Amino acid sequence: MLYARMSARCGYCQLFFRDYPNGLPGVELRYLLFPAKGASSRSTLQVMRDRSMKTFESYMRSRAGEDSRPLDNDADIDLMNALIRYTQAVNTLMQRQSPPQLTGTPTWFFEHNGKLYSDMGYDRAMFAAFHRAFVA
Numbered sequence: 001m002l003y004a005r006m007s008a009r010c011g012y013c014q015l016f017f018r019d020y021p022n023g024l025p026g027v028e029l030r031y032l033l034f035p036a037k038g039a040s041s042r043s044t045l046q047v048m049r050d051r052s053m054k055t056f057e058s059y060m061r062s063r064a065g066e067d068s069r070p071l072d073n074d075a076d077i078d079l080m081n082a083l084i085r086y087t088q089a090v091n092t093l094m095q096r097q098s099p100p101q102l103t104g105t106p107t108w109f110f111e112h113n114g115k116l117y118s119d120m121g122y123d124r125a126m127f128a129a130f131h132r133a134f135v136a
Contacts, residue, residue: 002110005032008060010105012122017060019124026135031056034087034105045076048083
């Protein structure tokens with residue numbers, strides 16, 4: 001299983017979605033939402049509420065997050081705070097690895113024999129090699 005931390009405002013994440021519109025063949029891929037700085041938007045909250053792949057893909061392909069109106073109710077504020085706490089926990093986990101892992105988007109990570117491995121960024125050729133190695 002491969003986890004991918006993505007942001008709708010990340011150009012590399014957008015490129016990945018264009019290159020792999022149907023996911024990665026042979027890989028169980030789980031996406032984790034990573035809001036860009038200042039992305040306390042209603043579209044981010046919609047993805048968190050709906051939790052469907054269709055909504056997430058639509059969010060990523062549309063470069064969502066443009067609706068930056070302030071959150072105006074306690075439920076939305078609580079939901080966004082939960083996402084922020086999750087993001088901080090993932091960053092802490094990645095930085096505690098040996099050697100410490102960088103955090104950003106996209107971040108690809110997986111567990112093997114109790115150890116967390118990660119890589120960051122997206123380049124077509126390099127990712128194709130990573131994909132081939134991952135499914136081997």
